[in-house]
Amino acid sequence: MGGKAVGLMGHWLELQELALTENEVRIVRDVNLKVSRGSTAILGPNGAGKSTLLRLMHGLLRPSAGRVVWPQALAQAMVFQRPVMLRATALANIEYGLRLRGHPATEQRQRALAALARVGLPELAHRQARRCSGGEQQRIALARAWALEPQVLFLDEPTASLDPASSREVERIIREIAAAGTRIVMTTHNLGQARRLAEEVIYLDGGRVLEQTAAGDFFAQPQTLAARDFIREEVG
Amino acid sequence: MYELSASLALAGDLIAAGDARLAGIVLLSLKVSLGATLVSCVLGMPLGALLAVGRFAGRRSLIVLFNGLMGLPPVVVGLLVYLLLSRAGPLGQFGLLFTPTAMVVAQIVLITPIIAALTRQVIEDEWREFREQLRSLGASRVRAARTLLWNGRFSLTTSALAGFGRAIAEVGAVMIVGGNIDGVTRVMTTTIALETSKGDLPLALALGAILIGVVLAINALAYAFRQWAERRWG
Ligand SMILES: Nc1ncnc2c1ncn2[C@@H]1O[C@H](COP(=O)(O)OP(=O)(O)O)[C@@H](O)[C@H]1O
Ligand SMILES: [Mg+2]
Secondary structure (H helix, E strand, O other): OOOHHHHHOOOOEEEEEEEEEEOOEEEEEEEEEEEOOOEEEEEOOOOOOHHHHHHHHHOOOOOOEEEEEOOOOOOEEEEOOOOOOOOOEHHHHHHHHHHHOOOOHHHHHHHHHHHHHHOOOHHHOOOEHHHOOHHHHHHHHHHHHHHOOOOEEEEEOOOOOOOHHHHHHHHHHHHHHHHOOOEEEEEEOOHHHHHHHOOEEEEEEOOEEEEEEEHHHHHHOOOOHHHHHHHHHHHO | OHHHHHHHHHHHHHHHHOOHHHHHHHHHHHHHHHHHHHHHHHHHHHHHHHHHHOOOOOHHHHHHHHHHHOOOOHHHHHHHHHHHHOOOOOOHHHOOOOOHHHHHHHHHHHHHHHHHHHHHHHHHHHHHHHHHHHHHHOOOHHHHHHHHHHHOHHHHHHHHHHHHHHHHHOOHHHHHHHOOOOOOOOOHHHHHHHHHHHOOHHHHHHHHHHHHHHHHHHHHHHHHHHHHHHHHHO
């Protein structure tokens, strides 16, 4: 999937000695890693620090120690676990992101319509975004991110609260975004999803990175006991 | 008891007849307080939004100050504006004292802190929900404040109304800076105060009833508007 060219160019994101401590609680610590693949899944149990790590990468949180290093500046976007929609139409929500990045008005409209079509919701353009279903809102959020044509897209549990049909649709969209060359970093506690979408797995537990392996290797033979237990429990 | 019911009957007659003097007073009240509310929204809402999303030195002190100013006694506001506008005051040259404009100014001073403080609360809630999304999209704080003001427009009608309600119901400030001049600066509340002290209850009662009616009607309208808006926009 995805980043053929990306993989060959070495890493595009590096975390050095990264840590986040909040009220004496060490939410993320001792994180050293390089991300070089086109699609990476951050896996781990609830409370492992996955969402926090993603926010640190995206720059929404300032680390209490260590650094997030981008060897070259890449345009980023993020889709959150719960879609956040302005009180406006689906189209206006997508155009808003484009307007913030300074795209001219006519181009905003074209790009927003195209993005809605790509997520399979062209008929929702003039519907109020907050009146749409959860699955639809998540797809509008994906369209909003996609319209920005990011070079890196962060996704936090993109299907966590969705029904199976919506989840499949969201996975299809993610696959397409990656196929178009956007680097994907997503958190999930859904093993199947990581297996279907990721080239590489970062396994996180207790705020620490326990493994960073090619996805195939991770599922075939996890190196740590914790990861092995996690896989066994999730598979059931 | 007889006097009260007779007064009430006379008050009803005054309203039913559309008494010109009564209408003039009601109209001036509405003009002054709606004007003050409008200006206070233009000043107070952006200020409240910036207090909610901003990060600058003195923000906390400003929040405490505005919360405190919400309870400003109208007579004190009247006194300050009086000093400002009186002939010897810094703005004396404009000759505004004892004009409706002076009353608008006093009410602006009175309710801008109320509208700013209530707006801050509304926008703070919005900010909690939208903060990360807006930052991820690249919105500056000023831009975020603008976006959230528009996004919170329906909740903000309540802030505007609270300001209007306070303005139209206060006596002290408009009494001092307006002077309660018959036909010029006499509004509902000042007339009620004056007529009651003179013992002319019918006019006072009629105005009291209208005042309550106006406040209820505007609140009902705003409520219906919010219900409709929330159904429409979610
Ligand atoms: N601001 C915060 N202050 C204190 N603890 C926090 C804060 N944010 C998250 N946490 C805690 O940090 C841990 C990791 O959270 P999170 O990154 O959301 O985990 P995950 O996404 O893997 O479920 C959790 O135990 C959570 O309760
Ligand atoms: Mg999470």
